[in-house]
Amino acid sequence: AGFALVDVVRRIFADGSSGVSGVYGPLALAAIMTVLRLVLLWARDQCATWTAARVKVRVRARLVERVFDLGPGHLVRRRVGDVQATLVDGVEAIQAYVGFYLPQAVIALVVPGALVAFLVTLDPWVALVVVVGVIVVPFARQMWRKLLGVRGQAHWGMYAEYSAKTTDALQGMTTLVALGAARRHGEALAEEAERLRLATTRSLGASLGVYTVTSAAMGLGTGIAVVIAALRHATGALDATAVLLVLFLSAECFRPLSDLQNYWHEGFYGMAAANGIYALLEAQPDVKDAPDVRPRDIASPPSITLEDVTFSYPESDRLALDRMSVELAAGSTLALVGRSGAGKSTVVQLLQRVFDPKSGSIRIDGTDLRALPLDQLRSLIGVVSQDVVLFHGSISENIRLAKADVTDAELMQVIRAARLDDVVERLPEGLDTQVGERGARLSGGERQRVAIARALLRDAPILVLDEATSSLDGENEAAVAAALQELRHGRTTVVVAHRLSTVADADVVVVLEAGRIAESGAPAELMRARGAWRDLVHAQAEGVVGS
Numbered sequence: 081a082g083f084a085l086v087d088v089v090r091r092i093f094a095d096g097s098s099g100v101s102g103v104y105g106p107l108a109l110a111a112i113m114t115v116l117r118l119v120l121l122w123a124r125d126q127c128a129t130w131t132a133a134r135v136k137v138r139v140r141a142r143l144v145e146r147v148f149d150l151g152p153g154h155l156v157r158r159r160v161g162d163v164q165a166t167l168v169d170g171v172e173a174i175q176a177y178v179g180f181y182l183p184q185a186v187i188a189l190v191v192p193g194a195l196v197a198f199l200v201t202l203d204p205w206v207a208l209v210v211v212v213g214v215i216v217v218p219f220a221r222q223m224w225r226k227l228l229g230v231r232g233q234a235h236w237g238m239y240a241e242y243s244a245k246t247t248d249a250l251q252g253m254t255t256l257v258a259l260g261a262a263r264r265h266g267e268a269l270a271e272e273a274e275r276l277r278l279a280t281t282r283s284l285g286a287s288l289g290v291y292t293v294t295s296a297a298m299g300l301g302t303g304i305a306v307v308i309a310a311l312r313h314a315t316g317a318l319d320a321t322a323v324l325l326v327l328f329l330s331a332e333c334f335r336p337l338s339d340l341q342n343y344w345h346e347g348f349y350g351m352a353a354a355n356g357i358y359a360l361l362e363a364q365p366d367v368k369d370a371p372d373v374r375p376r377d378i379a380s381p382p383s384i385t386l387e388d389v390t391f392s393y394p395e396s397d398r399l400a401l402d403r404m405s406v407e408l409a410a411g412s413t414l415a416l417v418g419r420s421g422a423g424k425s426t427v428v429q430l431l432q433r434v435f436d437p438k439s440g441s442i443r444i445d446g447t448d449l450r451a452l453p454l455d456q457l458r459s460l461i462g463v464v465s466q467d468v469v470l471f472h473g474s475i476s477e478n479i480r481l482a483k484a485d486v487t488d489a490e491l492m493q494v495i496r497a498a499r500l501d502d503v504v505e506r507l508p509e510g511l512d513t514q515v516g517e518r519g520a521r522l523s524g525g526e527r528q529r530v531a532i533a534r535a536l537l538r539d540a541p542i543l544v545l546d547e548a549t550s551s552l553d554g555e556n557e558a559a560v561a562a563a564l565q566e567l568r569h570g571r572t573t574v575v576v577a578h579r580l581s582t583v584a585d586a587d588v589v590v591v592l593e594a595g596r597i598a599e600s601g602a603p604a605e606l607m608r609a610r611g612a613w614r615d616l617v618h619a620q621a622e623g624v625v626g627s
């Protein structure tokens with residue numbers, strides 16, 4: 081189009097004798113070329129959007145897979161909201177980078193190169209000026225890069241932090257309101273938002289700075305090239321057509337750089353987010369399958385042995401467990417008791433291999449946990465935890481999570497066994513009743529029975545039970561106790577016990593104190609021994625052990 085337009089202008093000024101009709105041909109060519117250019121631009125954008133969307137899907141899939149590989153142990157150290165920001169917004173932000181910035185960067189390399197090569201044939205001096213301009217622009221940007229990098233990272237960090245705090249606040253809304261801290265927390269969040277705004281402004285300010293410098297370089301480059309071409313025309317070295325070509329082509333040389341500049345801010349935001357994505361992709365899981373691991377035959381129910389298990393949490397030098405040893409016969413129940421922070425949940429986490437012990441070993445039916453594939457280990461253990469996690473959806477969907485392809489008859493059987501049948505009958509839409517976000521429409525006892533139904537469906541030979549600390553009302557308590565009785569039947573059970581009745585039912589009781597076994601044995605023996613267990617019972621409110 082440029083060449084055709086130059087031809088049009090040249091004919092109008094230089095060749096008045098041929099009249100207006102002479103310009104129709106080149107004018108039509110210019111129009112066709114312009115339309116062609118628009119079509120190509122459209123195709124480029126379509127292609128870029130399509131590619132970026134594919135990249136996003138792939139990156140998200142890999143990230144989600146990675147987060148699941150990293151497991152709950154990783155989320156102990158990283159905030160959930162932060163990971164979520166990377167997964168959702170971080171990946172979104174790379175769209176501009178992959179879809180627009182990268183393709184434009186290629187264009188910005190190729191197009192000026194080709195045009196400069198042509199300009200050299202017209203006039204080397206003009207070409208030289210354009211080359212200098214074309215080099216100065218990315219160079220100036222490079223100089224700014226460090227500052228932009230620092231501010232961009234600060235901005236993204238602030239964004240992830242804000243996202244994490246908002247997720248926290250939304251999940252803990254009930255607690256915040258109950259503590260009367262909602263307003264204070266809201267104000268703190270508003271301050272955080274203000275800090276995010278400042279970081280955004282600073283990051284924008286830096287990119288506007290580079291924008292100004294590079295725009296000036298591009299304007300100056302075109303201007304000087306045209307001035308030189310005009311001077312060369314005056315000395316007769318260039319004809320008028322060549323001067324017009326210089327005007328068009330030097331502007332075209334800078335155009336891809338200017339377009340690149342427009343994508344720079346967004347693309348650069350994507351680059352900052354990409355760092356978070358790489359960090360997540362490169363993070364090492366706390367536990368993983370050994371290379372030669374293969375499924376083993378494990379008796380059902382199996383025995384569980386802890387031998388000299390010592391453990392401290394990542395980034396902590398306190399021992400959460402100190403040389404703990406326990407033998408649990410197949411099908412029996414171990415009750416873990418102790419004050420808050422004694423290490424009860426840690427035992428349960430190690431048994432599920434969220435982390436590996438620092439030393440010592442845990443064996444199931446004589447096989448070290450590390451010698452079992454993680455998938456097999458997870459299929460061996462069913463968990464009923466005190467904070468039951470229900471997902472948005474119906475009761476039936478929430479129970480079916482425990483096992484794919486469940487028949488209705490199977491489902492009804494576990495619902496009855498979990499003493500959920502009367503609850504389901506009372507609900508307006510029965511099994512299809514929506515439980516609300518995190519199961520908000522069910523009572524604590526009902527949620528626990530959903531968890532028991534899941535565990536029954538899962539039918540794992542080992543049961544881990546984290547007993548609720550808060551007491552349920554009489555009816556719920558009786559229903560949950562009956563359902564648990566049913567669930568424990570024929571399984572090896574490890575229970576973090578808070579109730580005297582549970583402890584009395586156990587075969588072995590281990591009293592933990594600061595990660596060490598203070599006392600262990602059958603419940604009756606411990607009652608007679610007048611040791612740590614008796615002290616604990618007396619220290620706590622009636623009927624509740626530990627807290």
Ligand SMILES: Nc1ncnc2c1ncn2[C@@H]1O[C@H](COP(=O)(O)OP(=O)(O)OP(=O)(O)O)[C@@H](O)[C@H]1O
Pocket residue numbers: 156393394396400418419420421422423424425426427626627
């Ligand atoms: N993620 C963690 N990072 C660092 N230290 C931790 C972590 N989780 C627990 N701890 C520490 O390990 C010790 C044992 O904690 P654990 O949760 O096993 O106690 P617990 O007996 O289950 O307590 P509770 O009855 O209150 O749940 C405590 O000192 C606790 O502060």
